[in-house]
Amino acid sequence: MRKQSGFSLIELLIVVAIILIIVAIAIPSLLRSRIQANETAAVATLRAIGGVELSYMSAYPTVGYSQSLTSLGPNGAICTAPGAVDSTHACLLDGTVACAAANGPCPKQGYNYFLGGTTPAAGQPAGDYVVSAGPITMGTSGGKDFCSLPDGVLRQTKPGVAAVPLAVPGESIANCANPANYVAAQ
Numbered sequence: 001m002r003k004q005s006g007f008s009l010i011e012l013l014i015v016v017a018i019i020l021i022i023v024a025i026a027i028p029s030l031l032r033s034r035i036q037a038n039e040t041a042a043v044a045t046l047r048a049i050g051g052v053e054l055s056y057m058s059a060y061p062t063v064g065y066s067q068s069l070t071s072l073g074p075n076g077a078i079c080t081a082p083g084a085v086d087s088t089h090a091c092l093l094d095g096t097v098a099c100a101a102a103n104g105p106c107p108k109q110g111y112n113y114f115l116g117g118t119t120p121a122a123g124q125p126a127g128d129y130v131v132s133a134g135p136i137t138m139g140t141s142g143g144k145d146f147c148s149l150p151d152g153v154l155r156q157t158k159p160g161v162a163a164v165p166l167a168v169p170g171e172s173i174a175n176c177a178n179p180a181n182y183v184a185a186q
Contacts, residue, residue: 031140038110038142042133043185045097045113046148049131052092053150057125060087064125065150069106069115073098103169110141114170130173134166146185147176155182 007015049072056066066072072093079091092098097113099106104114117129128150135142145157145166161181175181 034110035139035141035143038135039144039146041109042111042113042142042146043154045108045111046131046133046146046154049093049097049113049115050148050150050152050154052090053129053131055092056087056090059090062125063087064120064127065117065129066090067115067117067119067126067129068102069093069098069104069113070100070102071098072115101168105166105168105170107136110136112136112166114166114168116169116172118173128173130171130176132166132171132176134164134170136165138165145171145182147171147182149173149176154185156185157181158183 049069052072053065056072057064066087071088072090073095074091075089075098077085077089077091079085079089085091096108097106103116105112106114111133112135114132114134115129116132117126120126130147130149132145132147134145145164146154147170148154155176158179158181
């Protein structure tokens with residue numbers, strides 16, 4: 001009689017069980033890492049938009065701060081073409097963040113980005129803006145909302161305050177400045 005070689009069903013089930021235990025331990029850790037990476041990217045993007053707003057205001061003092069993400073980017077223009085750069089095609093942001101939706105949402109790396117402000121009086125430059133970012137899917141792509149004003153302070157949802165995915169037009173200036181909702185990001 002020949003002896004069969006190979007694995008028994010019990011041995012295979014034990015191996016599968018061990019693999020499932022390892023996966024069950026690893027997946028939450030990978031999800032937390034992805035959320036943290038998305039939040040870090042959101043913070044960096046908001047800081048970049050804040051810097052771009054200062055450049056925009058310096059370049060177009062009669063316009064003031066931009067009130068739309070679209071005007072900060074190429075807005076359909078070829079940025080290397082002569083005469084393509086003006087207050088509606090500033091070419092200061094890439095087309096991903098400066099998407100066709102003027103005030104957002106402009107999705108990038110798990111977050112939607114928004115830009116707004118107050119409408120200036122006729123003939124006056126825009127004196128403020130609010131840029132905000134909210135996770136596309138709360139708990140999966142991010143866990144905090146972020147916002148920033150011309151003061152340059154980056155704010156995140158206050159611990160204990162439930163963050164919700166931001167809808168158009170994003171966060172308001174009053175809510176972003178309200179310490180009951182947002183605290184300075186670390």
